[in-house]
Amino acid sequence: MKIALFAGDGIGPEIMAEARAVLAALDLPGLVVFEGDVGGAAYRRHGHPLPQETLAMARAADGVLFGAVGDPACDGLERHLRPEQAILGLRSALGLFANLRPARMFKGLESLSALRPEIAGEIDLLIVRELNGDVYFGEKAQRTLDDGRRQGFDFMSYAEDEVRRIAHVAFRAAQGRARGGRSGRLCSVDKANVLETSQLWRDVVIETHADYPDVTLSHMYVDNAAMQLVRDPGQFDVVVTGNLFGDILSDQASMCVGSIGLLASAALGERQTAFGTFGLYEPIHGSAPDIAGQGSANPMAMILSLAMMLRHSLGREEDAARVERAVSQTLADGVRGDDLGGTAGTREIGDAVLARL
Secondary structure, three states: OEEEEEEEOOOHHHHHHHHHHHHHHHOOOOOEEEEOOOHHHHHHHHOOOOOHHHHHHHHHOOEEEEEEOOOHHHOOOOHHHOOOHHHHHHHHHOOOOEEEEEEEOOOOOHHHOOOOHHHHOOOEEEEEEEOOOOOOOOOEEEEEOOOOOEEEEEOOOOOHHHHHHHHHHHHHHHHHHHHOOOOOEEEEEEOOOOOHHHHHHHHHHHHHHOOOOOOEEEEEEHHHHHHHHHHOHHHOOEEEEOHHHHHHHHHHHHHHOOOHHHOEEEEEEEEEOOOOEEEEEEEOOOOOOOOOOOOOOOOHHHHHHHHHHHHHOOOOHHHHHHHHHHHHHHHHOOOOOHHHOOOOOHHHHHHHHHHHO
16 A cells, blocks of 8 residues: 655645644554655756656555645746646646545534535535646647737637546536435536537536436536525535636635635546555645744645545545544534634644544
8 A cells, every 4th residue: 555645835744744643643554655746845856846756656656645836936937847737747647637625514613604604504515626628738828919919818628528537427426425315416517608618518417417317417607606605505415517617616615614724635537556546635725835834724624635545545434534533523622723713733733633533
């Protein structure tokens, strides 16, 4: 059993240390751990945000735990050398196309949501975001028009097979949540009224639905979805959408549950290992350079990302549930960081989770 840990930039090393402590406490049999550089830290040491040795580690592992990338000192670099290219490069090179981003309200935190407590308490959804297509990976450039004006452009596109494979993941996720007592509904989010890319998306999702007659499918334009996410989030069970819309909606969902420091994510591909599905796991927040080194970052999303890796890539459901229960109990006991109105620091939160394991 092999895992790779890539801490990255900013608060990445601090929160990764707490996840590493939880991993050590689990004492998994036969575990081998690799550690590699990514992001701005990798650029300074190796001249590239995703060194070949780091990529080799990822390919040799059964799962990757990823901290965060992003460094203002690298903003002046050419785009292909910026820290964010590490995560984009890993997703592309490893064939990670399905991003699972769960968002649920932890008991006792309802009053910390931007929503009314009775509305926030209903949040328990999964956003399935396509990762390898859309405008993030299309042709992009800046140019000067004939009249001297500068113009920037980014090409948005999806091929039908790219939509179909993420639709299958979303339909299966809805089936799985139905078996766990949820509604088994799937809402596909697009902008088909103005974008041809979205029209193809909707058409292919409808075609794929024929394979899953037990799942209730609905469609929603992204602007309406953003509104409904704050008006009535309890209506959503599983949401499937493209790369750009999924990026925005999942961050919005994080504030509905109280803090971006509580949301984990999984990026899965098709490769199967001896233990489960290969994937990369990371908190959805960024590197937060403004608080890096202060010991104040909330490590819970990092620890919950570890739980997702235990479940999906390592086949350790019982250990994953243990970690999630420990995080829930820590929050219920009032151990909260600054992002949740508390005073606990990174190490204190990590130690509290460990104590509840």
